[in-house]
Amino acid sequence: MKLKERQQQEIGKGRALLIRIASVFRFVVRVFKEMFTPPFEWGETLNQFYLQGNRTLLLIGFTSFLAGAVFTRQSRPSLIEFGAESWLPSLVSIAIVRGLGPLITALICAGKLGSNMGAELSSMKVTEQIDAMEASGTNPFKYLVVTRVLATMLMMPILVVYADTVSLFGSFLAVNYYSQITLKLFFTQAFESLTFLDIFSSVIKPFFFGLAIGLVSTYAGYNASRATVGVGKAANQSVVISMVFVFVIDFLAVQILGSIR
Amino acid sequence: MTDTEPLALKVEHLYKSFDDRPVLIDISLSLHRGENLVILGRSGMGKSVLIKCIVGLIEPDAGKITILGKDRDALDLKALNRIRQKIGFSFQGSALYDSMSVRENLEFSLKRNAGIHDQQQLDQMVHDALEDVGLRHAIDQMPAELSGGMRKRIGIARSLIQKPEIMLYDEPTAGLDPVSSSEINELILEVKQKYHTSSIIITHDITCARTTADRIIYMHDGRCYLEGTFEALDRQDDPQLETFFNYYKNNER
Numbered sequence: 001m002k003l004k005e006r007q008q009q010e011i012g013k014g015r016a017l018l019i020r021i022a023s024v025f026r027f028v029v030r031v032f033k034e035m036f037t038p039p040f041e042w043g044e045t046l047n048q049f050y051l052q053g054n055r056t057l058l059l060i061g062f063t064s065f066l067a068g069a070v071f072t073r074q075s076r077p078s079l080i081e082f083g084a085e086s087w088l089p090s091l092v093s094i095a096i097v098r099g100l101g102p103l104i105t106a107l108i109c110a111g112k113l114g115s116n117m118g119a120e121l122s123s124m125k126v127t128e129q130i131d132a133m134e135a136s137g138t139n140p141f142k143y144l145v146v147t148r149v150l151a152t153m154l155m156m157p158i159l160v161v162y163a164d165t166v167s168l169f170g171s172f173l174a175v176n177y178y179s180q181i182t183l184k185l186f187f188t189q190a191f192e193s194l195t196f197l198d199i200f201s202s203v204i205k206p207f208f209f210g211l212a213i214g215l216v217s218t219y220a221g222y223n224a225s226r227a228t229v230g231v232g233k234a235a236n237q238s239v240v241i242s243m244v245f246v247f248v249i250d251f252l253a254v255q256i257l258g259s260i261r
Numbered sequence: 262m263t264d265t266e267p268l269a270l271k272v273e274h275l276y277k278s279f280d281d282r283p284v285l286i287d288i289s290l291s292l293h294r295g296e297n298l299v300i301l302g303r304s305g306m307g308k309s310v311l312i313k314c315i316v317g318l319i320e321p322d323a324g325k326i327t328i329l330g331k332d333r334d335a336l337d338l339k340a341l342n343r344i345r346q347k348i349g350f351s352f353q354g355s356a357l358y359d360s361m362s363v364r365e366n367l368e369f370s371l372k373r374n375a376g377i378h379d380q381q382q383l384d385q386m387v388h389d390a391l392e393d394v395g396l397r398h399a400i401d402q403m404p405a406e407l408s409g410g411m412r413k414r415i416g417i418a419r420s421l422i423q424k425p426e427i428m429l430y431d432e433p434t435a436g437l438d439p440v441s442s443s444e445i446n447e448l449i450l451e452v453k454q455k456y457h458t459s460s461i462i463i464t465h466d467i468t469c470a471r472t473t474a475d476r477i478i479y480m481h482d483g484r485c486y487l488e489g490t491f492e493a494l495d496r497q498d499d500p501q502l503e504t505f506f507n508y509y510k511n512n513e514r
Contacts, residue, residue, distance in 0.1 A: 120360075124358075127354055127356060127359070128352050128353075128354060128356040129356050129357070129358055129359070131313075131318050131352070131356065132350070132352055132356035132357075132358070132419075133358075133369075134317075134318060134345075135316045135318060135345060135348070135350040136345065136346070136350070136369075136370040136374065136419075136420075136423065137342040137343065137344075137345035137346040137370065137374045137423075138342075138369070138370055138373045138374060139342070143373075
């Protein structure tokens with residue numbers, strides 16, 4: 001290939017990347033602008049809120065329960081080695097509330113809700129349903145995108161609190177299997193080691209996880225190509241990019257909280 | 262727009278290209294009030310792009326579109342949405358919202374655009390629109406449960422419920438059996454009579470064109486190639502048009 005052609009290809013790629021970045025930026029700005037501009041789609045937001053909670057509740061409960069039990073089971077021998085078995089509830093609660101609970105919830109939501117939003121919106125685009133809304137004079141962006149982003153953002157902290165609770169219960173059963181401890185004593189020990197910042201961060205961090213999952217998935221779906229292959233691609237992008245964002249946000253949150261502590 | 266204004270829609274020197282490939286080249290046309298204008302042509306000639314440009318789903322590169330006396334380019338999104346509410350758009354694939362029942366499909370724009378939330382009023386309007394397309398019994402069905410012809414008719418009912426002044430039909434008979442096609446053609450004529458709409462019908466179906474058209478524009482290579490009534494075009498001694506007409510006439514037999 002001639003050097004000039006190669007250079008032109010590289011320029012083309014660079015231009016496409018810049019256009020993509022501008023498009024993402026415009027999308028995010030529009031979401032926030034329309035989020036605070038009436039008329040509000042409260043009914044559809046509540047509907048999405050319910051659907052998202054309903055879709056993930058069982059799966060999050062199941063995985064959180066197992067994660068709590070497994071983590072406890074694996075941590076116990078190490079603590080016994082140092083004669084610190086009584087610290088088990090404290091260790092587990094800190095691990096679950098600070099890291100495990102929000103991360104499991106966010107990853108499951110990225111997989112389950114992200115793929116759902118990406119695939120649903122992109123198939124609506126392929127079948128011209130989004131065009132039909134626009135042609136009828138309705139604002140499809142507000143109805144389809146803003147409601148979903150808002151619902152994911154608000155649902156995530158609730159799901160994390162639920163996941164933490166179920167996970168701690170799983171942990172209690174694992175502790176209780178080896179040493180007789182009451183539920184009250186376990187939770188008293190667990191909460192004694194938690195600070196206000198732990199609880200606060202476990203509610204605020206998921207809010208950003210939800211925002212990222214909502215934005216990534218709706219962007220992938222709403223801007224999917226009009227071919228059927230675009231549906232699969234949008235679902236795939238929603239999950240993969242959402243998960244990457246979850247880890248990035250988690251890393252940043254740890255840095256920020258670490259500096260506050 | 263006043264009743265005395267003769268034009269419902271005017272398109273002047275419209276140009277649109279995708280990736281440097283021109284699809285519409287210098288398209289100019291007018292739609293008179295109460296007229297059924299058929300845009301006929303082979304697939305891929307830019308017919309659907311044209312009506313999507315009219316309603317603002319695709320932005321043209323150049324040209325002027327005047328809808329109901331208003332320059333479309335001069336309208337902000339709010340004003341454009343008000344104009345869109347006066348335009349009914351029947352999509353090729355019906356584009357029914359598949360997560361909603363037929364009733365919810367029809368109520369959707371009424372609740373959002375007309376601000377009607379009184380359930381009794383909504384029920385009445387939905388029943389009337391479904392009555393017009395002969396599908397009152399399908400009110401609580403989901404789009405997936407409907408046949409192709411029924412979906413098209415529900416799509417038309419969803420447009421009619423907003424009492425449009427202009428109707429845009431994108432390939433209304435595509436993919437339908439001859440009986441369903443004939444029913445859709447009849448429906449297009451009934452809509453014109455009852456709602457006094459001005460319509461653009463995009464099609465490559467000669468029967469549809471002959472049944473529904475007051476005037477036909479034959480599009481070829483992104484241009485308005487020929488214009489006239491069906492009979493006038495049929496008499497034309499043009500090789501391009503002759504090939505098209507003969508092919509479809511032979512297939513009809």
